[in-house]
Structures are given as C-alpha cells and as structure tokens.
Amino acid sequence: MEGNAPLTPTQYEQLLSRISQVYYRTPGSVTAALRAAAEALNHQLLERNLRDASSGQQGVGLLILLTLRAGRLYLAQCGATHVYLIGAAGVHHFYDSQPTRRGLGLGRTTPIYFSQATLSENDVLILAPLPAAEWNERALEELQGLGLESLQPRLLRMMSGDANALLIQFKPGPGKVFFLRPKSAEEALRERPQAAVAVRPAQVEAPSVGVEAAASPPPAMPVSAPSAAPASISAAVSALEEPAETAAPVAPEPGLARRKMTGRGALAAIAAALGTTAAQFSQSLRTLLRRMLPEESLVSLPGSLMAFLAVAVPLVVVSVALVVYFQRGRTSQFDQYYQQALQAAEQARAQADPLASVATWKTVIAYLDQAEAVRISPESQELRYEAYEAVDRSELVRRLDYQPALTETLPDTVQVIEVVASASDIYLLDGVTGNVWRAFATARGYELDKDFQCSPQNAAALGIGSLVDILALPPGEAMSVVGMDGQGNLLYCKAGESPVFEALNPPFTQWGSPKAMALDDNNLYVLDTEKNAVWIYWNRDKSSSPEPFFTQDFPPMQDVIDLVVEKDDLFLLHVDGHITQCRYSDIVGAPSRCVSPQPFIDSRPGREGQMILPYPAFNQLEDTQPPNPSIYLLDPANQSVYHFSLRLTYQRQLMPRQPLNPRLDGSLALASAFTFRPDNRLIFLVVDNQLYYAGMP
DSSP: OEESOOOOHHHHHHHHHHHHHHHHHOOSOHHHHHHHHHHHHHHHHHHHHHHTGGGTOOEEBOEEEEEEETTEEEEEEESSOEEEEEETTEEEEEEOSOTTOOOBSSSSSOOOEEEEEEOOTTOEEEEESSOOTTOOHHHHGGGTTOOHHHHHHHHHHHOSSOBOOEEEEOEESSSOOOBOOOOOHHHHHHHSTTOOOOOOOOOOOSSOTTHHHHHOSOOSSOEEOOBOOOSSBOOHHHHTTSOOOOOOOOOOOTTOOOOOOOHHHHHHHHHHHHHHHHHHHHHHHHHHHHHHSOHHHHHHSOHHHHHHHHHHHHHHHHHHHHHHHHHHHHHHHHHHHHHHHHHHHHHHHHOOOHHHHHHHHHHHHHHHHHHHTTOOOHHHHHHHHHHHHHHHHHHTEEEEOOEEOBSSOOOTTOOEEEEEEOSSEEEEEETTTOOEEEEEEETTEEEEOTTOOOSGGGGGGGTOOOEEEEEEOOTTSSOSEEEEETTSEEEEEOTTSOOEEEEOOOOTTOOSOEEEEEEETTEEEEEETTTTEEEEEGGGOTTSOOEESOSSSOOOOTTEEEEEEETTEEEEEETTSOEEEEEOOOBTTBOOEEEEEEOOBOOSTTOTTOBOOSOOOOOEEEEEOTTSOEEEEEEGGGTEEEEEOTTOBEEEEEEESSOSSOOTTSOOOOEEEEEEOTTSSEEEEEETTEEEEEEOO
C-alpha cells in the first residue's frame, strides 16, 4: 500500500483471502480470472478511499498476481510494480511502460497490465513495487544460475537504499510452496558492514498467516516456490505485518538496524509531549497572571474565565504545535523523496548503457510520484518532464497532439467497438445496438449525419442481426460501408440511401459464429471462431462457396478477436494479445503454415533483435497499405497504438501527449477502437465514446 491509509495485518489477510476466492470461482481463461481478482481488490480499496475521503486519508494498492499453468507464467500487475525473470534465456523485465499509471483504489476502471512467459527449472522471479535502482537487466544477468542462498546476499550488496521484494525459485515437485526463513537484520548487516542502508528487521517467521487461503487450490503445474525474504528485501509475509516504506539511506549504528517508528507510536509520543506541555503551560499561566495582576484581582477573576483560559489556551498551543509538526513533516517527506529522485537522475544522466539509463529514469518517476503525493513544485515537474522525455526516447515513443474530431458528442449509451474511415467520412459501429454512425468532414470538424441509415432495424424484415464488424469499401463502389452480423449476413450502406441486404453463401460446414472480416486485393476473408476457420470469398463473389484458408494443421482460433490480411499473409490477434501469422498456400500437398505465437521483435536501443516480453493485451489489429505496409495494434489501457513491420519488428509507439478524456480520479479511460485515413496522414482514436484525431508523424 502507498499513501497515508495503510492496511492492518488483519485487513491484508482478509483482502488476500477474498481475491484468492474470486480467482478460483471465476470461470473462463486465466487472464479473465486474474482480471476479476484485481477488479475485486480495486473495488474494495476504492470504497475504502471514498468512505475516508473526508478525513484526507487515501491508500493506493500495488498488486502483482501470478498464475502457473502448463509451463507458462501469467502475470497481472497493477501500479508501478516490477517483476524480473532470471533464467537460462536471460533476464526479462516485466513492467507497465506507461509511467503515469497509478495503482488500485483510485477509480472505477482497474488499471491492469498482463504479460506471460515460459518457465524453466531453477528460474528465479524478483517481484518488487519499487526495486533498487541498481537492479537492472544488465546487472541481474550476472546472477543467472544462482540459488536463493547465493542470490539473496548478492542482491543486498547491489543495493544502495531500501527495497521491498519477494524472491521465488521454481523447482520440479508436487506443486507445494515452501518458505525460507528470512535473515535477521543483524545477519544482513554483517554480510555488508560498510553499506549505508536502512534495513527493516524481519518480523515474521515463515510460513505465515494468509498463505493457506491463497495457496489452498493446487497449481496446474507442479512447482515449488521457496521465497527468500532477507531483512532489507521484505517478503510478502513480512508485508502483512507492516506497510512498505521507502526511506532515505542513512548510516546504521554498528551492528544495529535503523529503527523505524510506527505511525501509532509516533502519534502516542506526540500526544504525551503535548499533554505535558499543556499542563506546564497552565501552571505557567497562573504564575504569569499572579505577577501581572494584584493578588486581589486574581482572586476576583470569575471561575468560569479561569476555567476557559485553562482549557482554551492549551488547546491553541496544541493546535499550533500540530500544524507546525505536520507541515514540517510533510515538507521533510517531500524533500526526502525529491532528493532521492535528484540522485537517481544524476545517475541516469551519467549511464552510457541505454537499458540501465531508462531503468533509472523510471526509478526517478517512481520517486517523484511519492514526492508529488505530498506536494507538487515547479522543480519536481521540470524533473518529471525530463524523465518522461528520456523514457520516450529509449522506448521509441512518439507523443501525438490529439484533438476532438466530432463537433458534437455521441449519446452516452453508444459504445464504439469499431471505426473505419474513407477520404471524407468516418463510420463508427455501436457494440450495444449494432448500428453504424456516420460523420462527414466539414470546415468545423466531423459532423454526425442524423439521417444516415445503417442498422439492423432498417432491414429487420430481412432477418439481419446486430452487426459485429464493418469495413470501408474502396472508392468508386456503389456503397460506402459494409457490415456483417453473427450469421454471415451483409448490410451495405451509403449516405442518402436505404441499406441493402445480402447473404453470404455459407461454407460446407455451415456458419458457426462469424466474428470479423477483412478485405485484401478485392478478396473477402471471414473469421468463424466457432468452426475454427477462416473462409475466403475470391473476388468478393458472395454467391459461390467459400474456400477454406486452412486444409490441415489448423491453428486454434476460438479466442481470436481480429484479423488482417496482407497479400498471402494472415495475421490473427488472440484475446491475450499474441499474434498467429500464417502464409497461404494453394499448392497441393503444401498446406498453409502458421507460426503461433509469432514473436514481437524489439528494435529499441540496447534491445535490438530481442523478443519483446511482456507485450500488452492488444485488442485490435489494423494494417496500412503500400508504400509503407505495416501492422498496428491497439493497447487500450494506455490509449496507445504500437507500430510493427510485417515481420512484427517494433517500430514505435504512438501515445497522446496528454491523457484523453481524463477522469476525476486520475485514471486513464480505455481506448476502444482506432483507424487511419486511407492516405495514412491522420489517425483516429476512440476513447470513452469520444472520437479524436491527430496527424501521423
């Protein structure tokens, strides 16, 4: 927890038990269960913050959830958390690349970042909300192959400040979880006597409370996960006893750990001191009055006035003392985090390694988040902008100046799930009603066409259902846009005309559940997830029987949510964000072949040629035509669009310069759809029912 409203050990245990139950009771995929667990915790923390809003207390939850299944590690991260996977294949750093993302308890929308990786024997995970600045990929590569007993002291020696972390190592076994005993503060200090580091004493002997509830159902993959919990690298079991803190490095006394006063102890000490001060002041007041007034005047003062003075004056003194104490305390807290941010920034500027530099700049942002939770200064904002620009350069991020596209907003009930564009028009598909909205370009922007007819209601007599996908038709066609329903029926629409209904000739298997369609070189491709098939209507001949894209070696397509086709290449987007890429073959005996998952290849400084892990949970796929054919993927949680080559090599990330349609709680609204104008000069992005546009860099 971050903020000034920490949880008690009992509250930690109750919340962890509750989200564990939510996970195991949620049907469907692993990611669906992880999302449900995170949303349950976000709801609990949000209700708690709203209930305590009048007192000025607020707690932000940082959460890491992991699931093991069939040799795969599934991660869900909420807030500025970091996970390092150290294995034979190298070091993978899992984190949310959006530096402005906050944790849980701040809004109705749950900010969650998904990733996954393949596990091998003896792989080690480091989970940390705010890792030590020295823990970067380059430094951690030297720790490959070490056991927890050797890894723990090495990590301690690498640190120059506090860190909170959990270590997990995976071993073959029956699927049980074992806890290693945390080292005491004295043992940790003896291993690095010269280090000027604040070390929290270990408070819990493992195993601890709360573990049984979280680990009672057996994992799907037999692993055992011992977790090393050194004194200054607090394990999750220690976090249940005391909320995580981050303090400036101080030199401990020889052989002793720096003691930290708890909030309750500090307030008790303040109350005692103020009580003593009030009593002394009351006595001093009577002495002063005796000296200033004649004895008979003092005796003649009404008893009520004396009582009032005896009570009111100490209260004034106490109030002034409390104001001074908290003002100075908040200033000290800001200075502490801001100075740590300055030190990290100096380190980042001096680093030649681009990976180490960007990791340190992200640490600067994390320190600034903590400092600016107390107050915001022009100096902290200037340092934040410098950190953002450094991270953007390293991540190949381009910030776009989005502007509202529509002259009037869509109704609140509309939920746009697809947007397509022609040279002068925009078409938006409402996922609630299956209707298509049209907006046409004017000198003031895009205006909604209230007379445009393109919905199932216009063709209800013909039996067309709610539209699930739309496509913009090439210039010169009789109609402008075509929509498809879940039974393989088409609806053609054009401004000023009634829609035209046509039915696709069904395949020999009959339709299952058509989900999406794509158009390439005048050929129509239809995805049917229920039948695990992609069908091709050559030359868009809807009356002929479609040809299957696959005749054997069918890739699993039940969870595919979108597709695009570029000549002979078919790209299938799965619900977890990975891509299946297939090459069509019409040669007898040489069927179409697929690579699944097709890896995303990095091109960022210091990571050239490596696989991008983790990748976001993309939810929409688009392609652009020559002279620069490319693949674009929408990351809805970050309002960003990733640009890849046709070989899925990372090119850049397009992000808003400022969050679009920001919410009062500071969380990001979700992007639901995007597209490009046919000349590729404009990009359109739908966020929370609002349409925005920006020029392409």
